[in-house]
Amino acid sequence: MVNKRHIVHIDLDSFFVSVERKFNPSLIGKPVIIGGSVERGVVASCSYEARKFGVHSAMPTRTALKLCPQAIVIHGTHGRYSEASQQVTQIIEYAVPLFQKTSVDEFYIDLTGMDRFYNAYQIASDLRQKIIKDTGLPISFGLASNKTVAKMATNQAKPNGQLLVEHGKEKEFMAPLPISKIPMLGEKTCQKLYQYGIEKIADLQRVDIRFLESVFGKAGRFIWEKANALDDSEIIPYSDRKSISTEHTFDHNTADLKTLEAILVSMTEELAFKLRKEDKLSACLAIKIRYANFETHTQQEKIALTSADHILIPGVKNLLKRAWNQSRPIRLIGVKLSNLCSGNYQINLFEDNEEKIKLYRALDQINFRYGNKTVCRAAGMEIGTRNFNPFGKD
Missing domain, CATH: 3.30.70.270 (Reverse transcriptase/Diguanylate cyclase domain)
Incomplete structure (x- = not known):
């Protein structure tokens, strides 16, 4: 049993x-x-x-x-x-x-x-x-x-x-509620259901699954299952990953600011996208610099919780200016986002305006669908083919 x-x-x-x-x-x-x-x-x-x-x-x-x-x-x-x-x-x-x-x-x-x-x-x-x-x-x-x-x-x-x-009273509990109360049922889906006179979850429970599949395709089964209290999704054990990071080793040591910033922009974009994809936010930003003689320096600063490129990229550039002795060529450069916590995009709204939020959502939808860096900043495109090796838990 x-x-x-x-x-x-x-x-x-x-x-x-x-x-x-x-x-x-x-x-x-x-x-x-x-x-x-x-x-x-x-x-x-x-x-x-x-x-x-x-x-x-x-x-x-x-x-x-x-x-x-x-x-x-x-x-x-x-x-x-x-x-x-x-x-x-x-x-x-x-x-x-x-x-x-x-x-x-x-x-x-x-x-x-x-x-x-x-x-x-x-x-x-x-x-x-x-x-x-x-x-x-x-x-x-x-x-x-x-x-x-x-x-x-x-x-x-x-x-x-x-x-x-x-147990056994799930459908009874849901029946009198508006269909908009079903988690992950978006406004557009609800509007379409309203056109067919489906307003309460009880109405949706009476609908034939074949009708929903004819209107919504594969999503029709998802809608029907939700309305009928069918959900076997598991609890994913909590994992408190502390940081994500990546680094790039140059084929030839460089002291060119434009090249260094292009690399940093690309790495930061990819890490920020990874944060948003995993519904995580960072509260600490750091860079690593390794000179030709293998001498290594790091610089970090605490930041407001975010996963937004337009906040992280200027921060990374400022850390570069503070950490780098510009008379010395660099062999390796890295970016690290730490003090991670779970959080969806909403928490980033403190610093964002309406236009930026819409832009991020549009860019992420494209990159989720067609692959990372399908759309990115021009600076990142210049080095889009470089070897990128993010690694996991610290």
Whole structure:
């Protein structure tokens, strides 16, 4: 007999806002926006008080303030978020045998098998209370038989709540909810379903899978399975990789600044793309220089959490200027991104404007589909055929 699965989804409510409120309690109960400049910035996160006015993540800050003029805009304190996320991760890591961290504020936990000895819902409840007590952060969770239903249960439990969906009652729980509540069901897909009168998940559960496949192709089966609470995806064990890096050895020693910068741009682009592909962010940037006599120097600096080329590349160039004695030719040069943490693109919105976000998403979609460096900066194209050897964990 196969064990019933017990999957917990944990989400820290309005994470960035909650962290800021710990340090400034006067923000409690007020509409708060975390994000970039009013002129060209984008909302990275917002409080529930701001959401009531229609404010949401990735919205231009200027639009958000039109909807909620009384909102308090905070640029963001990057180190605090990374520290708080790590604190929560350590609590979970100590308490459960298997978990997956999908972003700085979101986790899946597999309690399958533990129900032979303990009540899975009680384990999750106790863990939630410990996180709240130790960190002071509000947190919600959903417990169900798979990741899809658990995540939906968390969203229904928010803010600062918990919800159990019992085995066998998954479809019943999902049925009255709007189809937009299904994770990974995009706006365009929902709009198309609306055209056929499909608005609630119950409507979608009654639809023949062959109809969905005729309209959406292979994605039709994915939609049907999600609507019918079918999800056998596994919990991917959390792996705390600390850094990624690469280096380039020149055929002939060089002291040409243009060549060195072209190499650095190309390497940094590839590492940044790798971060975004793996949903990771870096908080420390470093370069390595090896001279002709094998004398090696490194230079590093802490940075705000990011995976954005336009932040990393200028930082790398500045480190080169600081580390390199320009009278000496270089044999090898390397780039390293460290202090990594899980995090999706949203956290980068602190420094980005709307145009840059759209550009990155478009470039990454092309490179994901057709291969790395299909689209890249001209400087990187000059050396696109060089030997690139990234390596893994430190």
